[in-house]
Amino acid sequence: MADFVMEARHVYKTYGRKNAKKTKQANGDTSDGAKHVVEAVKDVSLQIKKGDIKLIFGPSGSGKSTFLRCLAMLDIPDKGEIYLGDECLTKPGVDLNKARARIGFVFQHIYLFRHLTALGNVELALRQVLKLPKEEARKRALAALAEVKVTDCANKFPAQMSGGQAQRVGIARALARNPDIILLDEPTSALDPELTGEVIDTLRDLAREGTTMLIVSHEMPFARDVAEEMIFYDEGRIVETGPPSQFFNAPNTDRAKQFMTRIINRTTRE
Amino acid sequence: MFEFLLNPIYQMWIVQGLLLTVEITLFGVLLGLGLGTLLAIADIYGNRPIKVAIAVYVEFFRGSPLFVQLFLAVYTVPAILNIQIDHLFLAFLVFGLNSAAYQKGYMKGSMETILDDQMQAGLSVGMSKIQTLRHVILPQAYRIVIPSWTNEFCSLTKSTATLAFVGFRDLVGAGRSILINNMQIIPVWLVIAAIYLAWISGFSKLMDIIYEKKKIPGIELLMQ
Ligand SMILES: Nc1ncnc2c1ncn2[C@@H]1O[C@H](COP(=O)(O)OP(=O)(O)OP(=O)(O)O)[C@@H](O)[C@H]1O
Numbered sequence: 001m002a003d004f005v006m007e008a009r010h011v012y013k014t015y016g017r018k019n020a021k022k023t024k025q026a027n028g029d030t031s032d033g034a035k036h037v038v039e040a041v042k043d044v045s046l047q048i049k050k051g052d053i054k055l056i057f058g059p060s061g062s063g064k065s066t067f068l069r070c071l072a073m074l075d076i077p078d079k080g081e082i083y084l085g086d087e088c089l090t091k092p093g094v095d096l097n098k099a100r101a102r103i104g105f106v107f108q109h110i111y112l113f114r115h116l117t118a119l120g121n122v123e124l125a126l127r128q129v130l131k132l133p134k135e136e137a138r139k140r141a142l143a144a145l146a147e148v149k150v151t152d153c154a155n156k157f158p159a160q161m162s163g164g165q166a167q168r169v170g171i172a173r174a175l176a177r178n179p180d181i182i183l184l185d186e187p188t189s190a191l192d193p194e195l196t197g198e199v200i201d202t203l204r205d206l207a208r209e210g211t212t213m214l215i216v217s218h219e220m221p222f223a224r225d226v227a228e229e230m231i232f233y234d235e236g237r238i239v240e241t242g243p244p245s246q247f248f249n250a251p252n253t254d255r256a257k258q259f260m261t262r263i264i265n266r267t268t269r270e
Numbered sequence: 271m272f273e274f275l276l277n278p279i280y281q282m283w284i285v286q287g288l289l290l291t292v293e294i295t296l297f298g299v300l301l302g303l304g305l306g307t308l309l310a311i312a313d314i315y316g317n318r319p320i321k322v323a324i325a326v327y328v329e330f331f332r333g334s335p336l337f338v339q340l341f342l343a344v345y346t347v348p349a350i351l352n353i354q355i356d357h358l359f360l361a362f363l364v365f366g367l368n369s370a371a372y373q374k375g376y377m378k379g380s381m382e383t384i385l386d387d388q389m390q391a392g393l394s395v396g397m398s399k400i401q402t403l404r405h406v407i408l409p410q411a412y413r414i415v416i417p418s419w420t421n422e423f424c425s426l427t428k429s430t431a432t433l434a435f436v437g438f439r440d441l442v443g444a445g446r447s448i449l450i451n452n453m454q455i456i457p458v459w460l461v462i463a464a465i466y467l468a469w470i471s472g473f474s475k476l477m478d479i480i481y482e483k484k485k486i487p488g489i490e491l492l493m494q
């Protein structure tokens with residue numbers, strides 16, 4: 001029996017290494033080539049137990065999305081291991097589709113299937129992945145839409161919904177399969193400020209129900225209320241980990257201190 | 271002026287020519303769509319040798335005149351292989367292979383505009399790459415490609431005159447045959463042109479209606 005729902009052990013992900021090598025060979029300019037290498041994830045380890053709610057935050061471009069994509073194996077890590085329960089996903093020969101069916105993913109830029117209605121978006125995996133019969137898939141999809149309060153959008157296409165509605169459909173799509181964990185990548189950052197509230201409320205509901213979640217977010221009041229642990233991520237690494245109280249009162253590291261000051265000033269000014 | 275239209279033999283030539291034109295273009299454009307789709311997928315996901323092979327294929331069919339391709343297929347290839355194949359069948363095949371070379375480009379282009387995010391979304395819900403292609407990427411790509419596909423249909427329709435080089439009488443062929451016995455050059459070509467026009471514009475109109483009906487809401491924003 002695994003202790004963790006999901007675990008990352010010493011994960012690394014670098015972008016552009018191959019390109020950099022090519023540039024090096026092509027014009028012999030090593031330093032120029034090296035600049036193209038982005039080390040988005042450097043030796044990151046993380047454990048999530050059932051019912052945990054953890055929150056990752058940190059500067060733009062620090063590699064948070066990349067790390068989340070690695071956890072779901074949407075990007076394959078260069079090094080390190082990802083575990084889902086006691087299955088190691090980074091071993092060769094693992095059925096990644098099966099593994100991803102047990103992971104919910106909510107994207108920063110929503111990424112709904114554009115040619116399908118809200119209902120169709122949620123139904124598709126229920127039919128194709130879980131192989132549910134038509135009626136049951138429909139029932140479960142409608143239940144998922146109701147859970148995030150977008151039943152009235154069931155027959156709308158993504159382009160016909162507001163950003164907040166679309167993102168809640170995105171959450172319903174991730175939820176409907178009853179995944180072991182949901183990974184949410186800045187679910188509100190692409191939304192207008194007045195629409196973030198409705199998505200945050202949805203996430204608070206999920207938190208109350210004990211959904212296991214790893215959320216990238218900078219919504220600080222939300223973080224303080226629901227996160228058991230906050231993880232400050234910068235330049236591809238976890239810099240500091242602790243309960244919200246630690247970050248809101250006195251972060252241990254200077255970098256976290258500076259970042260918290262900046263972000264709290266920004267929120268109060270708005 | 272138009273009394274040649276009353277001649278039953280001329281009527282038959284025109285009808286048969288029109289049928290051949292319609293059949294070979296529909297067949298060509300559909301085979302081209304199927305094969306073009308496979309080529310587009312292979313070009314996106316394939317390794318280097320596959321990409322090179324596809325590029326050679328496309329360059330050959332786009333870079334040489336259709337009548338040369340027809341000629342090679344009907345006379346040269348069977349002779350070299352020392353086999354007998356029905357000429358009409360070969361002509362149909364050439365139209366399909368030729369159209370596939372163009373349609374591969376249209377399909378690849380429309381797939382590439384949606385592939386990044388929609389493939390990630392499909393994988394994220396547990397579907398395989400193939401399932402995502404089938405249920406997410408292709409349904410969107412086909413809707414996007416309809417206008418290009420309509421153009422391809424028009425240009426293929428107008429290329430059927432090349433069938434004369436291998437001994438078949440399409441609509442233009444019918445016109446030529448009529449003119450051998452009847453010197454009404456302008457009326458004959460007017461009639462032939464009117465038939466082309468009616469068929470092409472009717473079909474295009476139908477495709478426009480389908481395009482509008484099946485259009486993914488908000489897709490214009492994506493195409494900009
Ligand atoms: N597919 C990719 N190819 C090349 N470089 C990439 C790719 N994806 C991300 N990167 C680079 O990796 C770094 C980390 O990006 P990532 O999107 O993970 O950061 P982030 O912390 O999520 O930022 P944000 O808060 O802006 O979303 C960036 O420098 C980015 O340019």
Ligand SMILES: [Mg+2]
Binds near residue numbers: 065066108185186
């Ligand atoms: Mg990000």
